[in-house]
Amino acid sequence: MRAPGTMAWFARHELRLAWRDWVAMMTAGGRTRVRTLVLAVLALAVFMHLVAFSMVARFATAALAPDKTTLVVVAGSALLSWSLMLSQAMESVTRAFYTRSDLDLLLSSPIAAAKAFSVRVAAIAVSVTSMAALLAAPFINVLAALGGPRWLLAYVAVVAMAAAAVALAALMTTALFRMIGPKRTRLMAQIVAAVIGAGFVIGLQLAAIMSHGTLSRLAVLASEPFVAVAPDIGSPVWWPARALLGNPAAVVGVLAAGVLLLGFSIMIVAPRFADCAIAAAGTVPARTRQRRRASSFRSASPDTVLRRKEWTLLRRDPWLLSQTLMQLLYLLPPAFLLWHGFGEQGTSQILLVPVLVMAAGQLAGGLAWLAISGEDAPELVATAPLTAGTILRAKVAAVMGCILLVFAPFIAALALISPLCGLVAGIGIAVAAASATEIQLCFRAQAKRSHFRRRQTSSRVATFAEAFVSIAWAATAALAATGTSLAAMPGVVAVGILAGAHLFNPHKA
Amino acid sequence: MSMSCCDRPLALELRGLRKSFERPAVDGLDLALRAGEFYTLLGPNGAGKTTTLRMVVGLLRPDAGSISVLGVDALANPVAAKQAMAWVSDEPMIYDKLTPFEYLEFVAGLWGIDAAVAQARARDLIDWLSLTPHAHQRCESFSKGMRQKVALAGALVHEPKLIVLDEPFTGLDAGSARQVKTVLREHVRAGRTVIMTTHILEVAERMADRIGVIARGRLIAQGTLDELRRQAGTQAGSDGPSLEDTFLALLADEASAA
Numbered sequence: 001m002r003a004p005g006t007m008a009w010f011a012r013h014e015l016r017l018a019w020r021d022w023v024a025m026m027t028a029g030g031r032t033r034v035r036t037l038v039l040a041v042l043a044l045a046v047f048m049h050l051v052a053f054s055m056v057a058r059f060a061t062a063a064l065a066p067d068k069t070t071l072v073v074v075a076g077s078a079l080l081s082w083s084l085m086l087s088q089a090m091e092s093v094t095r096a097f098y099t100r101s102d103l104d105l106l107l108s109s110p111i112a113a114a115k116a117f118s119v120r121v122a123a124i125a126v127s128v129t130s131m132a133a134l135l136a137a138p139f140i141n142v143l144a145a146l147g148g149p150r151w152l153l154a155y156v157a158v159v160a161m162a163a164a165a166v167a168l169a170a171l172m173t174t175a176l177f178r179m180i181g182p183k184r185t186r187l188m189a190q191i192v193a194a195v196i197g198a199g200f201v202i203g204l205q206l207a208a209i210m211s212h213g214t215l216s217r218l219a220v221l222a223s224e225p226f227v228a229v230a231p232d233i234g235s236p237v238w239w240p241a242r243a244l245l246g247n248p249a250a251v252v253g254v255l256a257a258g259v260l261l262l263g264f265s266i267m268i269v270a271p272r273f274a275d276c277a278i279a280a281a282g283t284v285p286a287r288t289r290q291r292r293r294a295s296s297f298r299s300a301s302p303d304t305v306l307r308r309k310e311w312t313l314l315r316r317d318p319w320l321l322s323q324t325l326m327q328l329l330y331l332l333p334p335a336f337l338l339w340h341g342f343g344e345q346g347t348s349q350i351l352l353v354p355v356l357v358m359a360a361g362q363l364a365g366g367l368a369w370l371a372i373s374g375e376d377a378p379e380l381v382a383t384a385p386l387t388a389g390t391i392l393r394a395k396v397a398a399v400m401g402c403i404l405l406v407f408a409p410f411i412a413a414l415a416l417i418s419p420l421c422g423l424v425a426g427i428g429i430a431v432a433a434a435s436a437t438e439i440q441l442c443f444r445a446q447a448k449r450s451h452f453r454r455r456q457t458s459s460r461v462a463t464f465a466e467a468f469v470s471i472a473w474a475a476t477a478a479l480a481a482t483g484t485s486l487a488a489m490p491g492v493v494a495v496g497i498l499a500g501a502h503l504f505n506p507h508k509a
Numbered sequence: 510m511s512m513s514c515c516d517r518p519l520a521l522e523l524r525g526l527r528k529s530f531e532r533p534a535v536d537g538l539d540l541a542l543r544a545g546e547f548y549t550l551l552g553p554n555g556a557g558k559t560t561t562l563r564m565v566v567g568l569l570r571p572d573a574g575s576i577s578v579l580g581v582d583a584l585a586n587p588v589a590a591k592q593a594m595a596w597v598s599d600e601p602m603i604y605d606k607l608t609p610f611e612y613l614e615f616v617a618g619l620w621g622i623d624a625a626v627a628q629a630r631a632r633d634l635i636d637w638l639s640l641t642p643h644a645h646q647r648c649e650s651f652s653k654g655m656r657q658k659v660a661l662a663g664a665l666v667h668e669p670k671l672i673v674l675d676e677p678f679t680g681l682d683a684g685s686a687r688q689v690k691t692v693l694r695e696h697v698r699a700g701r702t703v704i705m706t707t708h709i710l711e712v713a714e715r716m717a718d719r720i721g722v723i724a725r726g727r728l729i730a731q732g733t734l735d736e737l738r739r740q741a742g743t744q745a746g747s748d749g750p751s752l753e754d755t756f757l758a759l760l761a762d763e764a765s766a767a
Contacts, residue, residue, distance in 0.1 A: 305618030377602035385592035
């Protein structure tokens, strides 16, 4: 039994809560689902290892002394993963400031808040590391199985990278607090996190479009001019890449750097954490007076009123709007590709079709969650004299309206270059958006709009179904744009996923 | 009750209402309210008050029994029944990003009220509830009391014939509570019916025409305050038993009978 109030005691408390949260999230609270969960995880692991095998098996015997091009490609990929870790860590650190849950209890207890927050930052590090290790595991395992145990050192490199990401995220978020205050930090940190997460990918894709006319990031990294300007092969810049390739000395170096950086950031941030959390709790929304001093009510049918309400709420919530529309950052490269290749008849427009379809599915899923599950006055709407069908139709129409607004310019531009691609993209976007909305309808569960970020955790089945159905429709559209009848195959998979979603529909009578 | 009161049509009639979760929450409840009546439902925590009201407004489906709202079968024709009802819970159901004026426009739109008519009512309600200075401010910065007043205004903007309230005074300060009571009294005076749950016995004592006491999902007593005192075997006097004494005596009788 650890003495109450010590770091170890807090760590045990955090660990217990995290474990119970994870189990509840994965099993949706049902004990009987544990076996199903284990089987599903095993099946997914096997599938991911097969994918990893097809991608990295040929690199398993790579030498310990790689050439500069290999180092550039590995470092570029590592930087890409690290930017995503940093983005995830920033979001977790921000959430630690703003999510009240047990903060009021901790801050009002006679225990030094720095202790609790040191543990909390460490817990974030563990969480980011676990996620990164989980994603990297199939690749590392395949490489280790085929190329020897030295590849297992890559796990240590992943730990070091995660530690550095959390350290930097904690320092950056605390700095934002000091610079712009608690009121703006939440939104700003989220934008910074998204830009960091997407910025590197988008930057590389833009460079790839400029130089090669494709969306391939590796094409840029491996290109001669890029390798030529990169630092010399002996530079410490390549340590993380060497560590990932299983170089023991580099592993020790990056691990020491990561852990030291994390320790330093905890030392700096933890004592300020309480002040930041208290400041965040003290923020009250400014009294916003609407410019339109609505002097008269507008006549409208109930479904129009519902649609208008959804659009108004989304428009007026910059935090939510940025959460939803941040995914559209990924549309920048295709938009640029469209502009770059405008007027040219080539294959670039075919590349755009799946990207647009995928983005439409993802955006529609988020919007549908907000409209259907994230209703802040569910009882008001449920007690209105409207049928459930009328309410749902209005909400779905609100989602589709947003999709139309965002994607219509892309479809129009694409149709001008290639009418077939425009048509296929239009149909694909409509079908992917409708499918994602349908899945959200099947798995709707009442929640607050402010819990938007946690929507993925409310139902794993819904999250995976939404992602896979978007991918399947994107593949269908891509093949259809090339005019092959093979397009029917992923289409059948998408329909199968929808049928599966209906099968698992918890609202089924 | 006077003849004129009994001649009034039934605003709400519950017959044999049952609802079970892990155990029976509402167990064969019969209840009848006349139009223009202010009825308060009292009971200990978990007695089935909120479950009953949620079934009335269509938020829960009963396992058995019938619900009639102004002669409309609420289970067979929920849309028509909802047209005549409003629901106010202890947690205000409003949108942070809308102003009170916009919220009332939204609610009036849901109930299909003519815009001009709804606008006039909205202005009156906002004025009665002292929300005029905040009518065009977003609700996100409002206190609990102000939010509850906005929710109440939303419930009244479509002039429901039956107003169903679940603990509407929770978290309200004395001033806000008085405003809400005044508005509710005005509506009852205008012939509308109110059914409300509350733990604040003083509110029930002062406002209700009749009080129902519910325990373990069953109505164990109902009537005016004097009728309840008689049922409980307590006597009113200058310092006679309060509703609290009567309520506790009725619950004690029920517990010993069970």
